[in-house]
Amino acid sequence: MTKISPLLSSQLLETIKNSRKILLHCHPFPDEDSVGSALAMYQALLGLGKKAVVISGDSGVLKNLSFLPGFKEIEEKNFFEVNLEEFDLFIILDSASPEMISQLNKVTFPSNLKTIVIDHHDSNSGFGDINLIDSSYPATCQMLHDLFKEWGITITPEIAACLLAGIYADTGGFQYDKTSLETLEIACFLARLYPDFRKVFQATRKKLNKEILKLRSLAYNNLEILFDGQVVISEITLKDLEKSGVDKKIISLNNVSDELQLVAEWKIVITLIEKEEGIIKVSLRAQEDVGVDLSQLAALLGGGGHKLAAGAVVKKSLEETKNIILENLPKLYPWLAKK
Numbered sequence: 001m002t003k004i005s006p007l008l009s010s011q012l013l014e015t016i017k018n019s020r021k022i023l024l025h026c027h028p029f030p031d032e033d034s035v036g037s038a039l040a041m042y043q044a045l046l047g048l049g050k051k052a053v054v055i056s057g058d059s060g061v062l063k064n065l066s067f068l069p070g071f072k073e074i075e076e077k078n079f080f081e082v083n084l085e086e087f088d089l090f091i092i093l094d095s096a097s098p099e100m101i102s103q104l105n106k107v108t109f110p111s112n113l114k115t116i117v118i119d120h121h122d123s124n125s126g127f128g129d130i131n132l133i134d135s136s137y138p139a140t141c142q143m144l145h146d147l148f149k150e151w152g153i154t155i156t157p158e159i160a161a162c163l164l165a166g167i168y169a170d171t172g173g174f175q176y177d178k179t180s181l182e183t184l185e186i187a188c189f190l191a192r193l194y195p196d197f198r199k200v201f202q203a204t205r206k207k208l209n210k211e212i213l214k215l216r217s218l219a220y221n222n223l224e225i226l227f228d229g230q231v232v233i234s235e236i237t238l239k240d241l242e243k244s245g246v247d248k249k250i251i252s253l254n255n256v257s258d259e260l261q262l263v264a265e266w267k268i269v270i271t272l273i274e275k276e277e278g279i280i281k282v283s284l285r286a287q288e289d290v291g292v293d294l295s296q297l298a299a300l301l302g303g304g305g306h307k308l309a310a311g312a313v314v315k316k317s318l319e320e321t322k323n324i325i326l327e328n329l330p331k332l333y334p335w336l337a338k339k
């Protein structure tokens with residue numbers, strides 16, 4: 001027994017069995033849960049005798065995952081470079097909204113293309129023809145494990161490696177709030193199938209390089225501590241970025257907020273990066289014991305995410321974006337103003 005409804009699970013399997021060719025994608029700034037779930041589903045689909053294609057999406061793929069089975073099959077294309085007429089089903093994984101398919105243009109689906117959404121983000125409104133959304137899961141990869149079990153298909157060592165990468169990364173190495181005993185049991189089951197599991201864990205941690213260090217040093221240099229030391233905002237202006245010569249591609253791998261979150265006094269951590277003039281990447285993190293839902297703040301900014309980790313890409317100036325955040329923080333989280 002899994003948490004997935006057997007009825008919905010068989011409806012999904014039927015839809016897949018009746019399809020001719022299936023599209024899968026990685027979301028912009030893909031993480032291990034995005035790439036891992038896409039590759040696990042890809043291999044499961046091939047196992048079912050289906051034709052499937054995985055595209056890299058807007059930002060290209062994470063090189064640290066290049067050892068994952070199926071990685072070399074990922075086609076370096078964004079959503080708008082795909083001939084959608086070739087496909088009759090699009091399985092959209094780990095994506096809370098159509099903006100997580102592409103941010104290059106407005107995403108719409110032609111009538112010939114059926115869509116299935118499988119996701120664990122709180123803010124997902126269910127924009128597919130069939131939706132499997134459950135925010136109690138810490139990772140889409142853990143949902144896929146349960147789904148594959150419901151389908152009664154064999155989880156191969158290759159599928160196990162991909163699922164393990166997503167589960168390990170999205171739980172922050174089994175420490176974030178939705179990590180359960182079930183998560184550990186599933187991870188153990190997958191690790192038995194893929195004995196080189198430590199390599200998966202190490203790979204998800206090996207994201208640092210000198211460009212990321214340069215980016216972090218910019219963020220550390222521009223910290224502002226607000227609301228009696230409970231909120232910290234770090235900003236990186238386009239000017240700073242250009243002056244330091246940081247390779248802008250690295251911004252997608254930015255985890256400055258994750259680092260700053262390790263300071264115990266800081267309850268909410270916000271990082272603003274001016275990627276381009278008028279395009280701000282916002283990343284939000286909260287300490288677990290604070291009891292906030294950052295996906296509300298992210299939604300106000302046109303983004304999404306989870307209670308403790310959320311983000312958005314805002315088409316406004318750095319100052320305007322920051323002002324919206326500062327105005328709404330005490331409205332959404334009144335305890336900030338009280339202290």
Ligand SMILES: [Mn+2]
Pocket residue numbers: 033034094120138139140170
């Ligand atoms: Mn995820």
